Amino acid sequence: MIDSVTRQKITQCQVVVFYGSQTGTSKKLAQRFQKEFESSYGLKTGLINLNVFSNDNDNANDANDDANANADMSDTENDKNSHCDIQNETLDILSNFPDDKIYVFFISSYGDGEQTDDALQFYKDLKLTTVPTTKSNIRYCIFGIGSSLYEFYQEAAIDMNKELQRLGCELIGTFGKGDDGKGST
């Protein structure tokens, strides 16, 4: 379930950069990626926290701030009180993803290889989504952020990727991995 402002942002973008971050590393990397990608390729690129898929209004407000932080995307009002425009949505999370875009995910691992708090609801909804009858045309890239000092290295990004693959989404390029333990984030 996403709010109407986020839905509009997604519609207006050619590339949508989502992130799930506990302490800000993925968020920073996603912001940098968004800016560099947009200036290098001239594609309208939006940045959105995955917490837009959670029911927590405070989280959704953060996400709208992210979306509005992109100058090219600032042509809509910052409607922080926007309500969710889909009631009783069935669990088909992919219905939020028009297939004429590229989706980029920056996913940090936390706990024992778990999703960060802001990405958790999205991940749960992905898991509950049933395999579509026709192959999805959704294209995406994924960058995992973690530390090889932890037993379940990159597990959250690996799990997220598994779900996207299960639903027939097409991975573009290779699965990127940034390792905090080796200073590569």
Ligand SMILES: Cc1cc2nc3c(=O)[nH]c(=O)nc-3n(C[C@H](O)[C@H](O)[C@H](O)COP(=O)(O)O)c2cc1C
């Ligand atoms: C309490 C804690 C648990 C973590 N658990 C994992 C883990 O299970 N797997 C992993 O690859 N990295 C793990 N990390 C490393 C983080 O993913 C890494 O520091 C990352 O840069 C944090 O990104 P964020 O700031 O976007 O949340 C953990 C870090 C902390 C502080």
